[in-house]
Amino acid sequence: MFKGWLIDKTTDSVTTDLVDIDENSLPEGDVLVDVAYSTLNYKDALALTQSGPVVRQFPMVPGIDLVGTVRESSRDDLTVGTQVILNGWGIGEKHWGGLAQKARVSGDWLVPLPDGIDMQQAMAIGTAGYTAMLCVMKLEQLGVTPDKGEILVTGAAGGVGSVAIAVLAKLGYQVVALSGRAHEADYLKSLGATEIMPREQMTEAGKPLDKARWAGVVDVVGSQVLANACATTQYGGVVTACGLAGGMDLPATVAPFILRGVTLAGIDSVMCPKATRLEAWQRLSQDLDLTKLESITQTIYLAEVKEKAEALLAGRVRGRIVVSIKN
């Protein structure tokens, strides 16, 4: 038996409890992992509080991230004792996830823990930080170099936003942080933001094209904020869109794309190919200042997860949450 969160559905309700689970009920997979840490991402918070349709089958162990040690493996490329990371691939949604002491998964989904990052740091980064890195890599691929101008990071005090600011600042970009939390200005500056922009400046409907400012954007908010970000991006600039914290809609016009050659680049971490994941984790081990990562992160125990999920969705959590699985 092992401890884990289990979301289950009866005929008239959905339950979410920390329970003892029989190892024989773990799903199929060629690798069994002793989970050391997981995290709490926005998507996990939606699943744990039944606030969004994240869980696709029941019963489900939530948790879209995990790090741990291979306990059993039927693969030549993954030996017992290897420390591995798993982000996405549907865990916590359609395959049992990381908020439990054990996980049985496909070895194809696992990435070796990179040198220079320990297991707790890997989950401080988690899907949020790895997605932030995917956004930065996309800006680079599309030619947004630090000399091109300012980068806007929205949802700045959240998980993706905090890591994006720290990485961009270390790479020499000038970063403007859009945040609804004025009291986090010192925190955002300590990560490397040069200016804090109040969220209200971008939540009202704006013009199809407005004063061109951003060379690049990392957007986690979607909706009107994303529309306004596109409308204020420079000629040839790039807007990376990875989130929907402000809404799933996009009340925009095509003007920025056809008149300024702006690129709107979608970022998905869940089904991202393995080669890109390996590159992102390698880059994180070089381009993220681990002392900043410490200031971004708080660690909680497995039993505290549900309460923290509610706080996260209410916008009361700053940065990243690591979940210690062992005790």
Ligand code: NDP
């Ligand atoms: P967090 O909850 O940690 O951060 C989200 C931030 O968005 C908040 O901290 C807040 O920042 C801002 N925000 C919250 N509500 C609103 C609102 N109504 N309007 C405007 N801004 C708001 O979440 P994460 O950083 O983990 O994830 C952010 C988004 O990215 C989520 O939608 C998540 O699902 C998505 N995501 C997508 C991935 C992908 O593969 N595409 C992977 C990872 C995340 P502040 O207080 O500073 O304004």
